[in-house]
Amino acid sequence: MxxxxxxxxxxxxxxxxxxxxxxxxxxxxxxxxYLCQPVLQRLDEYVHQLKLQPYYPNPVSAKAGAWMDASYEALGQWMNTPGDTVYFGPSTSQNTWVLAHAVMEWLRPGDEIIVTNQDHEANTGVWRKLAQYGLVIREWRMDAQGVLQLADLQALLGDNTRLLAFPHCSNILGDINPVAEICALASQYGVRTVVDGVSFAGHGLPDIQALGCDIYLYSLYKVYGPHQGVMVVQPQMAALLGNQGHFFNSEVRAKRLTPAGPDHAQVAAASGVSDYFEGLYQHHFAAADALLQQQQPSPRQKAEAVRHLLHQSxxxxxxxxxxxxxxxxxxxxxxxxxxxxxxxxxxxxxxxxxxxxxxxxxxxxxxxxxxxxxxxxxxxxxxxxxxxxxxxxxxxxxxxxxxxxxxxxxxxxxxxxxx
Missing domain, CATH: 3.90.1150.10 (Aspartate Aminotransferase, domain 1)
Structure with a gap:
């Protein structure tokens, strides 16, 4: 080992x-x-070399846009999810606020949302506020030890349940919830899931496909990166959400859930987190791979190896x-x-x-x-x-x-x- x-x-x-x-x-x-060196280096280079509007038809602007585009794909690989499921925003609190508005074009009065009392307020308060629009809020409550029990959730799920918001890990208790099992149960009832991963992601970015959630949220500044919130939104879920950006950007995927537009420099620097994890993999595992003459590992295998390394440490x-x-x-x-x-x-x-x-x-x-x-x-x-x-x-x-x-x-x- x-x-x-x-x-x-x-x-x-x-x-x-x-x-x-x-x-x-x-x-x-x-x-x-703390910020890792690859993020600081990319942020410094972007600000010095590329601090202008990206995506215009000149070499400098095009390079700025390319750096931003690379961050979606780079982070996606470490989470086993396509780059076009990744969204950036100012913070997780701001991202959930936007999501709560976006779901209002999908949900109707009488629809039910389940929240927990174990969660950070960012992934419970915004959903609770939707009660003023006729949505029914149900609370999945912890037991006396602070643990969320699946049997208690099952008792809340019903024909009118549409959304379940819960934490991957409590930011006070450190208790890690069985996300895949919870999402599988919710799916049996046709319920969409929003998982707050803020207190988990810094210990190794999750395998999104293995979790089976519809939306996964975390704060990149708690994962050695810039002050950005990250959302992973599955395409079927994204199709249910209303555009929250300018009307003329309604077909621009990366801007639909970011009303203020992206922070160019910080999004571009986000790929430095991927660079750091790649460095961890190369330093700890590449020599053994070469010695055993193994095939080049997949991105998913690399991510699993690094995640296990961090957890064990x-x-x-x-x-x-x-x-x-x-x-x-x-x-x-x-x-x-x-x-x-x-x-x-x-x-x-x-x-x-x-x-x-x-x-x-x-x-x-x-x-x-x-x-x-x-x-x-x-x-x-x-x-x-x-x-x-x-x-x-x-x-x-x-x-x-x-x-x-x-x-x-x-x-x-x-x-x-x-x-």
Whole structure:
């Protein structure tokens, strides 16, 4: 089994060489990851060389457009989906807002939408607001541990159900939902699915075809890229959505779901994420492929190998924190206490301490973490936690080191004691 070369990985992120960040450990990756070098390089080159309107009939403008076009195909390959199913927008919150308007040309009063109370507000609030237009909103509620149970969903599905919006992974609990199984169940009832992948995609871009969803959403700035939201919309679903762009762009696929038009430079730089993943594959697997004289792997095989590499690198960090939280009498882990089916995002409450105050104190010791409700207000309310106070959250990705975790645990010991 190939292990992650952390030295190689950190060389791809300028933040780890930044003098002002030396001595810090970054544990707020669920809020936004560091940018990888390929993205920064492409953004710099675009701004210096191609910062003009793309797609006009001159060499510079044509090159700018070609760079943008390449990002759709490049990201599509790492998600096992055609480039023409990929859409860019300013953020996931903005993208879901646009989608909620786009579905109004498909849905009718009395149609039902199922949402969850486990989700980020971006993929629940916009759908709930459609109740004012006569749509019926049903809530798929978590159990006492914060888990979404399939039996509870099945009880909600019916003849009038049209849309199901749910998260791939909770941004507070780190709980990974069985997306393929959920989508297969919804499909039996003819229900379309919108999956919020914001808290999952940074741990390896998903295989969209394997998931079977109609729409998949995530934020590229949490996947080592520029501040863009990405939507994957299957053609059959796209055909149901009303044009949200200018009327004269109604037949321009990339502009139908982006009212403001694309951010040229950031869309062009997005292919740098693909370059980074390709670099990971080449560094970790290409030599073994050559040694075994294997055929050139497909894009899907490359993506699966990189996804597995990232997941495996994160498991040991999850285990270390779970072990510490379990044994500490002052700490309560929020959500399921297990290693399986979870991302390296762990949230806690500490007796006698407010989350925001602890985050501030940890920050003074170089631990960069977050505290609050993280836009999952409904989740915290359902678990009996005051959303105003929220939780203390530690979120890691594959570039987190064992030394980072040690630094975190030592800082916690100093603030709340070791027992």
């Amino acid at each position: 190939t292990s992650l070369d952390l030295d190689y990985v950190r060389q791809q992120f300028p933040a780890f060489a930044e003098p002002s960040l030396q001595g810090t450990a970054f544990f707020e990756n669920a809020g936004g990851s 994160e498991l040991r960090h999850i285990q270390s924190l779970l072990d510490y939280f379990r044994q500490h009498p002052a700490i309560t882990l929020v959500g399921p206490d297990r290693l399986e089916n979870r991302a390296p995002t762990l949230s806690i409450q500490v007796a006698g301490h407010q989350p925001l105050e602890l985050a501030q104190q940890l920050g003074q010791q170089g631990i960069l973490c977050g505290a609050g409700h993280f836009y999952s207000w409904r989740l915290l309310e359902a678990l009996g936690i005051d959303p105003q106070a929220g939780v203390l959250r530690f979120s890691m990705v594959h570039y987190t080191s064992a030394n980072d975790v040690v630094q975190l645990l030592q800082a916690l010991d100093g603030l709340i004691g070791s027992d």
